[in-house]
Amino acid sequence: MAATAKTAVDQFTTAGNKAFKDSFEKSFTTVAEINAQSKKNFEAMVASMTAATKGAETLGAHAVAFSKKAVESQVAAAKTLAGAKSVQEVIELQTTFAKTAFETYIAEVNKMAETVAASVKETASPINARVSALVETIQAAR
Secondary structure, X not given: OHHHHHHHHHHHHHHHHHHHHHHHHHHHHHHHHHHHHHHHHHHHHHHHHHHHHHHHHHHHHHHHHHHHHHHHHHHHHHHHHHOOOOHHXXXXXXXXXXXXXXXXXXXXXXXXXXXXXXXXXXXXXXXXXXXXXHHHHHHHHO
């Protein structure tokens, strides 16, 4: 009977050791997976911020270029108006300048809107990819 009790204790000890080892390995694997996911999340955030910064720089460059072009256009219009020979010519020149300035402004606003849309898409893309990966991981774990 003592041999049977010893065998039972040995089996219990072996089973306990195996369960502990399996649990430890599973926990270690889970921590490694969490670290890998965290690294990918951080990389996605960096990529997102890089895209946002690039978009802001592009918008800034567009704004500076547009402002410079607008000032040059206004100076040229003022010179042209100064050389007008009649009130009628001033009105015609001013009307043409206003129409051109408005059309140029609308075109620039559209260009900036396209740049913003592209920037938002590029900024969100890395984050969206990580969210999709998280959803896939959660669904796979079910």
